[in-house]
Amino acid sequence: MAGTLHFHPNNLFAPCITNLFWFKLHHHVMVQFKKYVESFPVKPLFIVFTVLFFITPSAIASVQISRTQILMGDVPVTLVVKTAKKHTIKVTRAMEETFLLGKKLSDSLSEFSSASDISRINRSPSHVWISLKEPLSLFLLEKSVKASNLTEGAFDITFSSSNKHTSWADLAIDKHHQRVMKKAAGLKLGVSGIAKGLIVELMSHHLTKKGFDRNLVNAGGDVYASGTWIVGIRNPFSPEQKPLTKIKVKNKSVSTSGLYQRGSHIIDPHTHQALGKKEAPLWASVTTIGNEGPMTDALTTGFFLLPFHKIESIVQQNTGFKVILITLKKQVIKISH
Template sequence: MVRLVSAFRFPRRFALPAGFTAAALAVLFAFAGCFVRETVFRNTRPLMGTLVEIAVVQRDEARAYAALRDAFSEMERIEGVMSAHREDSELSRLNREGYPGPVAVSPELFEIVQKGIEWSRNTQGAFDISVGPLLKLWPLYRAEKILPTDDAVAEALQAVGWQKVLLDSGGQTIGFRVPGMALDLGGIAKGYAIDRAVQELREAGIRSALVNAGGDLYAMGRKPDGSAWRVGVQHPRRKGELIAVLEAQDVAVVTSGDYERYFLKDGRRYSHIVDPRTGFTARGTASVTVVGPNATDADALATGVLVLGPEEGLRLVETLPGFEVAILSEAAEGSGLKFTASSGFRRYFRVDEAFDDRVP
């Protein structure tokens, strides 16, 4: 998770006040020396299974709230198209009818599915939008935590694989090669919704804003005092503590981790991120923070890197212009976390000197 931080001094260990929750991104606005006529207007709504906060810098209150309304409306619309949890969504209809299919879909859904498949190919299947059958097996949101059997996982894997998704750009249709398939856009749709909200704000004449969806965000422009937005990367094992701070301007910052949605059983952690190649929850990597030019790609990349792990994930990011990454993985010795970063990461982030390549 990433947080907006407002302290003007950079503390050595980034300790946050007691009670500072990690359940959702907390944005603290402290604008010393703000311009007299510019104000930050913000609103928060529950969307896409999280809390979304949008803040805009504007002189005119009516214009600011109109822009906020339009941005939220756009995100709500996208949720109605791409949610796998709403029976009335376009994605749910595709999942019901994709086999034997094909199904005619909207240009927007076709584009995101196509983008998701591109990232599936780029990550060699570590990110895969066809992971739906596997997600249904794991009891993340069920009271009784009964783990799936190896046979159940093996059966579900027969209906997983981006190569089994059939795209016809001419007819703008999507179909499935085998029965039982189901797409899940949870690893890319939230980023896309953030980008669409940013576009709505720009079209409304907003030049500075922050769109924050439960820890994944896009920072546009600068704060009223002329400084960049300050974004903190949370320690995945210590609530309220940061490991790095970014001064963000016109950039997306997305974190994927195993510490917000997970359950423990028999002393083992099971997160909401499933490795589509094995069918089991991803292990070994606690969090991945991606900095990139847009939230859609950063969202998919963060999930893919978490599944790939630090070595393969870092190699991938180093081939992608405009993207930087920080990876926190379980240390081989079993204590603490290993900190791995791309070559340009420290140009963006100020990392706690005490951490270096090891995070206690």
């Protein structure tokens, strides 16, 4: 007669049958096994190994969880986290919080949000100091000026100014008093070319603070990888095909601009024309890898307008950056310090 399968109270891993004969046989075997274990010269290690052998696989089983939402207007933002399976519910909650943070940051840094510092600056008259409410606004503007300096104005957050004779140099920043002033009339700021990199990085850091340090945040060409990841560089000629090249990064920001995605949206601040209207693009794709999201985001935009020798010079003079260029002839060029 078939018995009922259950677990013996003295041994979690040994199933036995309720039939009395098999129960006695099982008991005898376990007594002998216990004597063997007690006589084993490295008993503690053996016991630990035995427990781990049965318990560890389910306890440390890892999963990769991803979620996508639209933020920053119309940008699909994807969060990816590698974690233990038992943390699935916890990581889902952390992702929800991270998306809320991304929305808050987007609203506070967007020139299209009437309450943001950037919008207030754009509405203000020239030669008047404007106090900034958000410390991140000051940080973002300082990084913008740094990127403009490095690229000799190829990246410029004043590209959409009504006064075409203005530039980033017409924005005065008083870090000590956390305020800025427009030194020329008609000056207008547009920070979309640098804010996204900052938002992506801060979202990744938030997931790390929640205990998930193996995460990746991807927002339409701007990626921040916490932990070690393999990131593919999209083929600018056939975006639906496999990546043209791949890179291994750890705790890095990766920003890419390509003709498939943002070529027509890149404005040359010197001509105030969209790339491709009056001048042919120099590159099919530009990728910048570095430690800071806002800098890789801004430099990628600026590098798209610069020739090879200037990009190489900037990278060689500034540690922490790597650049991958894809030419119009599909050649892949890598530059590092």
